[in-house]
Each structure stands twice: as structure tokens, then as C-alpha cells.
Amino acid sequence: MALRVEAHRALAETFDSAADADRRAWHLATISAGPDEHVAAMLADSAERVRARGGFAAMAAACERAATLSPDPEHRGRRLLAAADAGRLDDAGDQAARAADFITDPVALARVASVRATVADEQHRPRSAHRILTDAGLAADGNPGTAGYLLFRAVDSAIVAGDLAFVHETAERTAQRPEGRRALALARMATGFGSEASDEIADGVRALRELIDITEREVGALKLRETALVPSWYWALGDDVGGLELADRLVQHCREQGAIGVLPLALCALSRFESSVGRQYDALGRLTEADATRHFPVHQRRRPATPHRWMLYEPHRGTHQRRAGATSRR
Structure with a gap:
């Protein structure tokens, strides 16, 4: 074991150029026995370089190892979230759940919810995605843009599930919230197009046109x-x-x-x-x-x-x- 540690340390010293920064980071990470922010930061930087090259599996591995070495809980959570965002579907749900234990920033927590909902959607569980997104959207009071995005996705997940009861539930919970305007219009549209009543169909068409108008006005922000x-x-x-x-x-x-x-x-x-x-x-x-x-x-x-x-x-x-x-x- 001691020889292996020395070998990795020697190799890390050998890779001292900028071009070899990724290799150096991994050799140092391999021999790190406990939290080490310096090495964790090197791995996080390596992950960003790998991401730019499209190496998402390698990015996820680097972020997860960086999280393990991070002494600061917030850094650990953010790096776990980055691993979940970039990695395999089978691992992402667990990584996002672990990240939530360390993250306190509301925007980052919204990203956790978004990743968990995407995993649920990919696993053909749109009702679970709906619950995750609705709860996160209603909790994101301090960031209207984020709340609006999550609530909009929540309604869409209910539509994908073919569950108009969930659509109505989300509409009722967002009706008095300005950031829920687009989600409410989407819910009205789904209700109208799922109805046989002429007045509800007409309201669904009106809501649809509202959504298209909003989208055309806010396309840069969407x-x-x-x-x-x-x-x-x-x-x-x-x-x-x-x-x-x-x-x-x-x-x-x-x-x-x-x-x-x-x-x-x-x-x-x-x-x-x-x-x-x-x-x-x-x-x-x-x-x-x-x-x-x-x-x-x-x-x-x-x-x-x-x-x-x-x-x-x-x-x-x-x-x-x-x-x-x-x-x-x-």
C-alpha cells in the first residue's frame, strides 16, 4: 500500500504542466485519505474541463470524488449535484438526494428538485415528478423565476401522466401566486382540451393563445x-x-x-x-x-x-x- 501511495505521488509530481492537470488531480485524489479542499478543487476544475470536451461520465466521476474530499458541506452538496446532473440515470437520483442533505441555497435546491424530477420522468414516473416539482416550486418563494419554472414543469408532468386531477390540484395551489401565471394558463389549457363542455374548450383555447403570447414575449428568459x-x-x-x-x-x-x-x-x-x-x-x-x-x-x-x-x-x-x-x- 505504501508503495502504491508513493507511486501515485511520484506520478502527480511528474504531471506538473497545465496540459496534465487532470492526471495530476486524479493521482492526488487517489491517495487522499480524508477531506482535502485543495485536491477537491483541482478535481472540480478538471470536471469543468472534461465537460467542455463532452466527457460527461468522466465529469460525473470527478465531481463525485471531489464531493467526497470536500470538507465544506455546501461545496460537497454542490459537487454531488453536479455529479447527478452529468452522470448516469441509475446514479443520479441517489446523488441528488445526498446533495439535498448538504445544500441550503434555495436556487441550488431547486436544481436538486429538477434533477430528481427528470430522473422520475425518465423512469416513467410522471406523478412522482409532479409532486417533486410542485413542492419545490411552492417552496421557492424567494426566487419567482425559479418557482415559475418548477410549477410550469409540474403541470406539464401531470399532463404527461394523463392525470387532470393533478393538473387541477396544481392550478388551485398556484392560482394566487404571480410566478404561477404560466403554470395556471397551462392548467387551464389542459382542462379545456380535456373537456367536452364548450365553455371550457373555449377557455382552453384562450389559455393556449395566452401561453403562446407569453412565450413569444419571454423567449429569451425561457x-x-x-x-x-x-x-x-x-x-x-x-x-x-x-x-x-x-x-x-x-x-x-x-x-x-x-x-x-x-x-x-x-x-x-x-x-x-x-x-x-x-x-x-x-x-x-x-x-x-x-x-x-x-x-x-x-x-x-x-x-x-x-x-x-x-x-x-x-x-x-x-x-x-x-x-x-x-x-x-x-
């Missing part, structure tokens, strides 16, 4: 994952041309940003619109590419198969257009 939901709204309106243009732009945007996890959602939306306008061959190609991008880190993942969202809109798809046409003929 997360890409939120924007990826918008094509389904155009589908609900029966606007295949507008939806096709938007989905195509979204796919290009994902490619430019390297947002590989949101890309499958955008590709599936584009495929649906291409199929609707008769471009079946292109649509099949999009689905094939979407399927090929399934195995990515947690922070990049968003399960593309969300049929309940699109199926909810299907019965009344284009209702407003048909009614407008009927009115014009009178």
Missing part, C-alpha cells in the same frame, strides 16, 4: 426545455405550418447549443408536423435520430415519448379554426 413544449400547442391549434416552422427552428437551435437531451423532443415534434403535411420519409428520419439520442446524461435528457400531451389536444385539435369557419359561412 429555458430551452420549456420552449420545446410549444410545438404541441401549435398542434392543438391545428396550425401545422406554424408548428412545422417552429419545430424546425427548435431543432436547429438544439444543434447549435449542443442541447442533445432536448433535441429528441424537438425531433419528435418536427416528425409529427412533417408527417401531417405529407413528408413521411423525413418524419421517419427524425424519429430514427431521436431514438439514437436516448443514452445521454441526466441534464441533457427529456423523454421524447410524451403521448398524453399530444393525445389530450387531439379531440379538439383545430376546434377554433372550424368554429371560425362556421361563423364566416353564416
